[in-house]
Amino acid sequence: MPELYPLRFRPVYKNYIWGGRRFETVLGRQLPNEGIFAESWEIADHPEGESVVSAGPLAGRTLGDLVKSHGQALLGKHSPRNVFPLLVKYLDAHQNLSLQVHPDDRCAAEMGLADPGKTEAWYVIETEPGSCLWAGFTGPVDREVIAEALRHGEVERLLHRVEPQPGDCIFLPAGTVHAAGAGLLFAEIQQMSNNTFRLSDWGRLDAEGRPRELHIEQGVRAIDYASGPVEPTRGEPTGKPGVDRLVTCEQFVLDRWQVQGTERIETEDRFQILTVVAGQLAVENDPMTPLRRGQTAIIPACCGAVGLASAGESAAEFLVAGLP
Numbered sequence: 001m002p003e004l005y006p007l008r009f010r011p012v013y014k015n016y017i018w019g020g021r022r023f024e025t026v027l028g029r030q031l032p033n034e035g036i037f038a039e040s041w042e043i044a045d046h047p048e049g050e051s052v053v054s055a056g057p058l059a060g061r062t063l064g065d066l067v068k069s070h071g072q073a074l075l076g077k078h079s080p081r082n083v084f085p086l087l088v089k090y091l092d093a094h095q096n097l098s099l100q101v102h103p104d105d106r107c108a109a110e111m112g113l114a115d116p117g118k119t120e121a122w123y124v125i126e127t128e129p130g131s132c133l134w135a136g137f138t139g140p141v142d143r144e145v146i147a148e149a150l151r152h153g154e155v156e157r158l159l160h161r162v163e164p165q166p167g168d169c170i171f172l173p174a175g176t177v178h179a180a181g182a183g184l185l186f187a188e189i190q191q192m193s194n195n196t197f198r199l200s201d202w203g204r205l206d207a208e209g210r211p212r213e214l215h216i217e218q219g220v221r222a223i224d225y226a227s228g229p230v231e232p233t234r235g236e237p238t239g240k241p242g243v244d245r246l247v248t249c250e251q252f253v254l255d256r257w258q259v260q261g262t263e264r265i266e267t268e269d270r271f272q273i274l275t276v277v278a279g280q281l282a283v284e285n286d287p288m289t290p291l292r293r294g295q296t297a298i299i300p301a302c303c304g305a306v307g308l309a310s311a312g313e314s315a316a317e318f319l320v321a322g323l324p
Contacts, residue, residue, distance in 0.1 A: 003073070004303070006283045006306065008053065009053055009054055012050070013040055019039070020037070022092045023090065026185060029294065038094075039090065041089045043086065044084075046115075050064060074300045076270045085323060087188075088187070093181065095182050096179060096180070098202070099177065100219075101222050102117065102195055102197070103197070105117040111218065117193060121169055121188070121189050123169050123277065124165065125166060128184075132161055133179065135229070136229045137177070137225075137229065138158060147216070150200060150216060153200070170233075171230065171246075175224025187275055189319070198212065198219070199216060200214070249324075253321070253324055254320070256317065257318050257320055259308055262309045267299055273299075277294075279311075283297060
């Protein structure tokens with residue numbers, strides 16, 4: 001059985017109505033000449049999108065297969081598991097995304113949903129003038145207040161509005177009402193779940209001229225009514241030069257690394273997901289060319305210490321996500 005090495009995967013694209021073409025123009029992807037591309041699932045082990053290894057001896061194998069056949073080597077101290085626990089994707093918001101909320105693990109179980117809860121974090125890559133997002137409530141609310149505001153199309157007045165900048169991280173625990181505004185391009189790290197309840201779609205119609213489905217009843221059950229305004233963060237120093245901690249929660253940890261020259265990353269018996277947001281990064285034993293902006297790899301737990309190097313004149317900036 002082939003041993004594990006730094007794993008690259010083919011992106012899985014989603015062509016939702018609000019998408020654009022910046023995976024091509026900003027991230028340098030080759031896309032078909034026609035169509036819009038809203039999401040690019042980089043790491044996924046889900047019925048609606050399955051990552052397939054793109055290079056090396058394991059090319060063609062799915063991430064789900066590797067969880068089953070190489071669980072200990074891949075996940076280390078977090079094995080065994082039936083499903084890879086995190087999903088990483090990029091989103092290109094050419095239009096506003098719907099106003100939505102995700103259930104937490106308990107709520108998802110109570111509803112009998114197949115997926116767990118969905119806590120997530122966004123890392124902003126690019127904005128346009130006036131780009132904004134909505135995250136959390138500006139003040140105290142309850143179910144009746146939200147339901148009334150949704151009925152009358154007035155929920156936006158209850159929400160905290162932010163104009164983020166590239167490099168900002170927005171942490172969205174499950175239960176936080178949120179929406180990404182037009183003009184944002186960002187990376188998202190989340191639980192391996194696609195549970196999303198759409199509360200409002202801003203009166204938008206789909207390609208057939210029909211309103212998109214809303215999930216008001218489920219959504220008001222999933223909302224954390226104590227979730228106050230969410231502010232972007234630039235992270236906190238970790239004590240390791242060039243590494244800032246962006247998120248620590250029960251579901252995952254997320255750091256931002258900046259490397260000029262060479263460095264090493266220790267897996268500490270757990271997988272590490274690397275996704276490059278600026279520059280290029282060479283990864284020891286990676287069977288492909290250096291990771292470029294918008295590209296992602298998993299460093300399996302069994303790899304131990306792995307050498308990293310910025311490729312090119314500028315520093316490599318990348319996110320590192322894993323389980324606590």
